[in-house]
Amino acid sequence: MRAIACSALLALAVTPALAQKQSPFAEYQRMANENSPIELFEILGEEAWKKRQGTKNVSLEQCDLGQGPGVLKGAYAGLPRYFADADRVMDLETRLLHCMMTLQGRSREEATKRVFGNADNPSEMALLSAYIARASNGMPMRPGSGHPKERATIELGQKLYFHRAGPWDFSCASCHGEEDKRIRMSELPVLYKPEHARPMLSTWPSYRVSTSVLVTLQWRMNDCYRQMRMPEPVYGSEATVALISFMTKAAEGATYRGPAIKR
Amino acid sequence: MNRTLILAAVALLAACAAAPTGTERPKATAGDLAQVTAVLKRDFRERGQAKMERVELDEVQRLCNMHADNPPAELARRAEEQQLKTIRFPQGSLIGDWKRGERIAQSGRGSMWSDKPGVQDGGSCYNCHQIQPRESAFGTLGPSLAGFGKLRGNSPEMQRYVYGRIYNSKAFNACSQMPRMGHAGTLNEQQIKDLVALLLDPASPVNQ
Numbered sequence: 001m002r003a004i005a006c007s008a009l010l011a012l013a014v015t016p017a018l019a020q021k022q023s024p025f026a027e028y029q030r031m032a033n034e035n036s037p038i039e040l041f042e043i044l045g046e047e048a049w050k051k052r053q054g055t056k057n058v059s060l061e062q063c064d065l066g067q068g069p070g071v072l073k074g075a076y077a078g079l080p081r082y083f084a085d086a087d088r089v090m091d092l093e094t095r096l097l098h099c100m101m102t103l104q105g106r107s108r109e110e111a112t113k114r115v116f117g118n119a120d121n122p123s124e125m126a127l128l129s130a131y132i133a134r135a136s137n138g139m140p141m142r143p144g145s146g147h148p149k150e151r152a153t154i155e156l157g158q159k160l161y162f163h164r165a166g167p168w169d170f171s172c173a174s175c176h177g178e179e180d181k182r183i184r185m186s187e188l189p190v191l192y193k194p195e196h197a198r199p200m201l202s203t204w205p206s207y208r209v210s211t212s213v214l215v216t217l218q219w220r221m222n223d224c225y226r227q228m229r230m231p232e233p234v235y236g237s238e239a240t241v242a243l244i245s246f247m248t249k250a251a252e253g254a255t256y257r258g259p260a261i262k263r
Numbered sequence: 264m265n266r267t268l269i270l271a272a273v274a275l276l277a278a279c280a281a282a283p284t285g286t287e288r289p290k291a292t293a294g295d296l297a298q299v300t301a302v303l304k305r306d307f308r309e310r311g312q313a314k315m316e317r318v319e320l321d322e323v324q325r326l327c328n329m330h331a332d333n334p335p336a337e338l339a340r341r342a343e344e345q346q347l348k349t350i351r352f353p354q355g356s357l358i359g360d361w362k363r364g365e366r367i368a369q370s371g372r373g374s375m376w377s378d379k380p381g382v383q384d385g386g387s388c389y390n391c392h393q394i395q396p397r398e399s400a401f402g403t404l405g406p407s408l409a410g411f412g413k414l415r416g417n418s419p420e421m422q423r424y425v426y427g428r429i430y431n432s433k434a435f436n437a438c439s440q441m442p443r444m445g446h447a448g449t450l451n452e453q454q455i456k457d458l459v460a461l462l463l464d465p466a467s468p469v470n471q
Contacts, residue, residue: 156302162288162331163299164324166317167374167449168442169433173288175404183390183402229374229447230303231313237306 038130038207038259041122041214045131048124054104063099065092065132066145077136077256080245082147089153091244092132093125093218094236112235116219119212126214129205130259141202141256143248150245153238157246160239161192170228172243186263191247201251203260210263217244291328296320313376327438339437347434349446350427357422357459364461365468368394373449384449386429386458391441394461395468405441408462413470417463425459 050059065075066083080091086098093115100111117123144150164171172191175181179196181188189196205216221240225233233240291299303318323342326334334342370385372378389398391405415421427434430445444450450458461467 156298158289159291159295159299160302162328163291163296164328164332165300165303165320167447169324169327169440170442174440177288178404181402181404183404184400188404225307226313226375226377229313229317231307231315231317232310232376234306234308239302239306242302 036207036261038214038261041127041130041207041259042134043131044122045127045129048127049131054100054106056103056105058104060096060099060103060128063096063103065095072132072135074136074139076133077139077141077143078145079143080150080153080241080248081144082149087149088238089147089150089241089245090236091217091241092129093216094241096125096128096132097236115235116215116222117213122214126205126216126219129216130214133205133256133259136256137258139256141248141251141254143245143252153242153245154249156238157242157244157249158192160243161246166228166230168229170230172224172228174228192250194250194252197247197250198254201248202254202256203258203262205259206262207259208262214259215262288331290331293329296325296328311376312374312378312380323433323437330438332438332440334437342437343434346431346437346443346446347427349443350430350434351445351452352423352426353452353456357419357426357456358417358464359453359456359458359460361457361460361464361467361469363454364457364459365395367450367454367457368461369398374447383454386444386450386454387442388458396471397468409469411469412463412465412467415463417465422459422463425462426455429455429458 048060050061052059062069064070064083064085065072066078066081067073067075076092079095080089082089083095083098085102090098097108097111100106101108115123115125117126161172162177164174171177175183175188176191178188179190179193189200191197191200204220205214207214218235218240221233221243222235225231300318300320304315307315307318309315320328323346326338326342330338367386368388371387371390372382373384373387378384388394389401391402393401393403393407393409396409411425412421424435428441429450431443432439432441433443433446442449445452445455462469464470
């Protein structure tokens with residue numbers, strides 16, 4: 001109860017300050033959102049969801065994303081969460097990979113061969129993410145089910161976020177640790193602070209205008225570690241899910257507004 | 264607004280401040296570091312030049328992680344002394360070519376799995392610093408270096424300081440956020456001299 005009252009009060013306290021500080025990029029984002037190719041991606045994502053494939057030649061339509069087999073409404077807003085059948089916490093993409101392997105009988109190697117896509121050809125995973133995320137648009141983000149493994153995953157995510165390593169001594173917080181900072185012209189959100197995490201986490205997956213690519217959170221983790229000069233995180237690994245869980249927890253309560261447009 | 268309501272709000276905000284947020288940077292224990300390193304070894308794979316040995320922590324990374332980048336003064340001083348020993352200072356003038364230095368400062372390539380080893384790396388300097396005033400797309404994670412040489416001169420001591428700062432920033436501030444560009448093997452001796460020139464050469468646009 002105290003937590004809820006606190007967040008409400010804090011929201012009241014910070015809103016005017018944030019509104020004053022709103023950057024020119026916010027206006028750009030609003031304008032870009034009005035005509036976007038995302039709807040097309042969602043249609044292609046629906047086709048991918050219903051396409052029969054794998055050794056079992058079935059679609060993903062019976063995949064349980066946390067709200068029951070085949071239930072899409074609100075599923076994305078409830079992720080990441082613990083899944084008993086896999087005995088681990090999963091984000092959307094990790095869960096989709098799990099369904100591809102168990103439901104459709106596809107190998108991990110085949111299903112992860114091309115997870116990120118490019119401007120000419122979005123990946124199956126990105127299209128599916130856009131389609132499924134759309135079904136949570138307008139709903140409050142309430143990740144998790146209260147399982148203790150979710151708590152442990154978020155704690156691991158926090159440790160990873162601040163862990164400096166690699167030849168350039170970087171952690172996530174090297175760039176996303178202080179307010180009002182930029183890399184070149186890009187403003188840097190501090191992703192463990194709710195007022196920063198909410199607008200960011202509630203708009204993934206995203207269509208990036210600068211690269212014309214539909215991108216997902218797993219891609220974001222991968223590309224940050226590339227720029228941190230680290231080795232490559234395995235797609236859907238516990239480390240990536242832990243970071244996504246940690247940041248999504250900070251965004252809890254935000255209204256999901258994606259899939260959206262980013263710079 | 265109702266006065267009681269304001270008082271209640273103030274009281275509640277005070278309670279909020281006292282509640283643990285869990286969002287500030289935590290200090291890692293030795294156990295935390297072992298856990299995270301084990302997770303990285305399990306969940307990461309080498310790719311291109313980014314080999315798995317990169318997840319191993321060195322002494323100064325360990326120190327900074329365990330003290331949330333704010334170690335006790337004595338430990339910081341000892342770490343800085345140790346880091347200073349890693350710097351190989353060349354003989355003679357340390358001022359190279361500022362024009363080449365500007366190109367190195369502009370380039371954000373280098374040491375990533377997507378970069379070809381052997382192809383000349385950049386320093387990513389503008390990612391974090393303002394440098395010459397005509398480049399307006401600069402980052403703000405590091406301090407502005409505009410007018411650097413004009414303000415400080417270019418004595419041999421100043422050249423040595425700037426060369427050392429770029430080679431291994433941790434020799435001057437144990438938990439500096441700046442990468443150790445020479446120590447990490449991203450920039451070579453000539454490239455660092457060229458960056459020294461960008462900051463210290465009176466002809467460099469930085470000092471105009």
